Amino acid sequence: MFGLIDCNNFFVSCERVFRPSLIGRPVIVLSNNDGCAVALSNEAKALGFKRGDPYFKIKAQADRQGVVAFSGNHRLYGDMSARVMSVLRAEVVDIEVYSIDEAFLHLDPAIDDLEGYGRRLSRLVWRNTGIPVSLGIATTKTLAKIASHFAKKYPGYKGSCIIDNDEKRLKALNLTPIGDVWGIGRRLNRRLTEQGIVTALQFSQLERDKVRREMTITGERTWRELNGDPCITLEITAPDKRTMTSSRSFAKEIYDIESLQQAMCAFATILGRKLREQSSYALEMSVFVATNRFNERQLQYSNAVSYTLHEPTADTPTLARTAMTMLKSIYRPAYGIKKAGITITRLVPAECRQPSLFADLEDMAKRDRLMATLDSINASPGNPDVVRLAAMGSGLKDLTRREHASRLYTTRLADIISINCHK
């Protein structure tokens, strides 16, 4: 059997662990720049706020209604996620970490009371981490997803819902709008709805060949999974990333190249660290800039340039220097840049790294050692990112807005919570 654990309103729940007084109150977590609402508590949803709402449009109403807003604190969320996953890993046979707030599980079919087991597992995660979760159990991943929606929606399930026979399956599919099915996005939802297919049950009763023809192999897989035919497997080890991007929107339009170069250094720093984390090297890099697409009065400009490096690299200074040079070729002083970033592609694993014919191997080894040392210093919990490129200046801090940030409760010693006990 497959299980799908989904953390409820994950970012909001992370904030509430350290501010329990916010439990039961409307809370939202904002995207970069305090731009959009990306996570909402049930109370905030009940007030009509939606994921994706621009904060500046809802702020007045949110303030009036006592909504507490947080800037995204992704370091905290990443650490809380790791805690949740480690609790799960200790309990189940196999686990696929599917996203920051979700994991698929292989459950031992020998367990006779899966329903009770699921409830105990949900409760254990909550007890050990403070994060409330919903668990769905079924014979396929897609059905487990549906089961988890029910577990989340109806408190009666006590955190765990199981679909283990055809009667339950058909009932659940009939109650599930087609757009809520994993694999059916906005476009397909509209197309199917136009054809009168509005529930998952109706979709599952279409002719298989027709689904294959109109929705390709991915649609057919969803169809099979809904019909109880498992064809999406558990991926226990995450494959290496094939591309990586680091990009940001800025708080204000940027006209000067110095600030953009500073941002490039910050992006290169992030990508260098991520490359080294998965022991990969990048062979190609592209840099992009864009004006504010929402500002209709402004002349629009967006451009990108890409470049093949002389040899695969994961060296932050090399990435930064390259990006800054590339930036110059697309930089136009007349345009206010609202968003910029770097994408690296053609990533190769360490064992396939081929230096150029003229490479200075000693220098390469030296740079590798330097980066390893840098990573180990910056990994220290007391003070993350102490060593960085001078060209980075204050990095993205000055260029982005984060007015409602919470603390790094779990990864920075100075931010640890203190509790005052009164008699």
Added chain:
DNA sequence: TCTGGGGTCCTAGGACCC
């Protein structure tokens, strides 16, 4: 004034090979 960031998979069509 203020609108996120980071990924993957699949297919069609063009380029190119023998």
Added chain:
DNA sequence: TCTGGGGTCCTAGGACCC
């Protein structure tokens, strides 16, 4: 007047996910 057959690789665009 007549112009093969079979294959791979790459990329852009569209779809999806969180």
